[in-house]
Structure formats: C-alpha cells, structure tokens
Amino acid sequence: MRLLLYGGTFDPPHNGHLNNLRAAAARVRPDRVVVMPAGLSPFKQSTAAPGSARVEMCACFRALEAEGAVPALCVSGWEVEQAALGRCNYTVLTLEMLARTYPEAELYMAMGSDMLLSFDSWHRWQEILRLARLVVTSRNVGDAPELHAKAKQMDPTGARILFAQVEALPMASSNLRARLAAGEACENELPALVRRVIRREGLYRADRGGKAETMNLKQAKELVRGRLSDKRYEHTLNVRKMAVKLAKRYGVDEDKAALAALLHDSAKEISKDEMRAIMRAHPELAEGGEERPTPVWHGICAAILARTEWGVEDEAVLSAIACHTAGKPGMSRLDKIVYLADMTSAERDWPGVNKLRKLELKDLDLAMLAALRQTNDFVLSQGKPLDPMSKAAYDEIKAEVDARAAKAG
DSSP states (O other): OEEEEEEEOOSSOOHHHHHHHHHHHHHHOOSEEEEEEOSSOTTOSOOSSOHHHHHHHGGGGHHHHHTTSSSOEEEOOHHHHHHHTTOOOOHHHHHHHHHHHOTTOEEEEEEEHHHHHTGGGSTTHHHHHHHEEEEEEOOSTTOHHHHHHHHHHHOTTSSSEEEEOOOOOOOOHHHHHHHHHTTOOOTTTSOHHHHHHHHHHTTTOTTTTSOSBSSOHHHHHHHHHHHSOHHHHHHHHHHHHHHHHHHHHHTOOHHHHHHHHHHTTTTTTSOHHHHHHHHHHOHHHHTTGGGSOGGGHHHHHHHHHHHHTSOBOOHHHHHHHHTTTTOOTTOOHHHHHHHHHHHHOTTOOOTTHHHHHHHHTTOHHHHHHHHHHHHHHHHHHTTOOOOHHHHHHHHHHHHHHHHHHHHHO
C-alpha cells in the first residue's frame, strides 16, 4: 500500500494546496492520502487560526476524493493534538507515527520546492528520507536545475526524491490572510467550505482580539533608527509621510500605512547571508523567497522579522512590507500605497517621478500600472532577471484597468 502524507500549516488551505496535492497524487498514485495540519511548525512561532479550525478547513481536500484524483483521503488532527499536549512537532515524528500505524505501507510525503531547498536543515532529515520518499511540487517556473541539483546532493541515487509537475497558481496563504484582513472574500482562491469556516469563526480579521499589532509607531521608528544608515533612515521617514498621505486619500488605515512604511526597509542593510539565513529559518514565511531575485529579499526578511521578533501580527501590514519592492498578484490598497510611497518619497528624483506623484493622488491603479512598468523596464534594461511576481502584478492590474476602461467606454 502506498500512503501519501501532505502536511502544512494550511492557514488557510487554498486552491493552490489542492492543486499541489492533486499533482503529487498523480505522480505516485497512492492508495491512501493523509492530510496533516501542523500543530505548531518548528519554523513558525504561531498560526493565525487555531488548530481545530485548520483541521476543519482541511476537509476541503476531500473534494479530491470526490473528483477521483485520490482513492481515499483522511484529515488527521494528530499534530494539532500533539501541540495541545505541549509536544514538539517535527515531521520525522509524524512519519514514525504513520509507520507504526500502517506498518505495511510505503510512505511518500508531498512538499513544495521551497521546502526542498532548505530540507537539509530539517530535524533528522536523513531519517525522514529513510522513512519516506519525497514528492516535490514546484510552484515557480525555471527552478528545476536548482531543485534537481539539491536533490542529487541529498539523494545521489535519485530513488528517494521524486518530482511532480504542477500548474503554478499565484497564491499564498500569507497573501490571502492579508486580503482577508482587508475585508476581501477571496472567492476564487478559497474553497467554499474554507470560506464558511472563516466567516463563522471571524478568522483573519484585522480587529480580531483587539489591537492588530503589538509594536507601536514610536517603537518602530526607534527600531529602524538603530538599524539603518542616515540616508536610508531619511528615506524611510519620507516613505512614511507619503504612505500616510495616500492612505488618507484612499480611505486606508493611516496607522497601518505608517507602520508598514517604517518597517519596509528594516532589513535593507543586513548582508545577503543574513537574509538567506532568515528565510531558511522560516521557509513557510519566506514562501520560496530565496529563489527570487535578491533585490526583493529585504522586504521578505523585514516581514519575517516583524512577525517573529517584533510582534507585528497584522497580516495587511506584513503583506505590504513583504511586497513593497516587486508587488504581487492580488495586491490590497495598502500594498499599493506602500509600493508607490517607496517609489515617490520626497528624496526620489528619477525622471518621471513628479508625474507619478500627481497620478497616484488621482488613480491608485493607473499609478501602480505606471510604477510597475517603470520598475520592470528598468530591471530588464539592466540585463537582470525580472521577478515573476512583478510581472504577474503588472499583468493583473493592466487587465483590471483595461476592463474598467472598456466598461466606461
């Protein structure tokens, strides 16, 4: 019997998760699938939704059984139960439990490409490979050479690490949490069952449990003053001023805009090695960031530090920090405001900046379209790789602007 384990935080589970599991199951054709929400991942300090809610939401995976993509599927709350008892959650312990429960089973474990790249830092990773074959689904185009090199390094025989092709869907749980916190329904990304649980429990709301973040603006200002050079600190204050101005113009929470702006470059002046270490220590938060062009790393790392070390819990703020350099599909108004404020802060003097400053006060999406075009053209003119998130953000906003123009015309 082949048993496929699909674990993750699933905070919340989304259609991208279903797509990855569908691809992994097609690759190994298991007799049974176990979906296992993490109790408390060794790579994360907390989850936004409680374990019981995540277990309930993971019932959405049973749709794969109904469509015939998997023969039998169950959702296990074992890791959540272990966390409730105060026990550490490591993947190797879960696999040992499954080996005891299903002694006749040949174990497989599905994982994303970002996880494979940091797999040799996992607790007892060699034992994991002995217990189960890995089935790696890739979410990023063009990452195959690096993935196969990493797999060969850890598994020279090629017998324990398999690959499954999967259609890349531009969604991530952190992005969805930010959009949900901003009041969006995310109907295209979240299964109906997941949306029902979120509505019933009031999950991912920015006002859930009182104040959204524990770090206040004064503390954020003091923090970045100690981390940044004079020139970078001046830029940060200018970004804050512009972000607050745009937030007021578009009816977005000004304190959230100020906090995201103050922290957006908080990791800008640490070394690439430090950034890499931060992302490898928190792969579920980095979400493949190490595979992206290095200019976007500091935003990803700033968001990770804000969440794990500085007490910032507001998903909308964390999203705006993480995507301020390249953008991403599904940007919220706060995301767009911080992105534009970074480009048009008072000290910026690049050709066309004054035109963009006027446009951003008139139409947020037209300004984003112009800003992304400017950034993408500059990157390509330098012969550097274009971040796929930036291109996807541009294509999405352009389609929305074009549709709006067609409707108006």
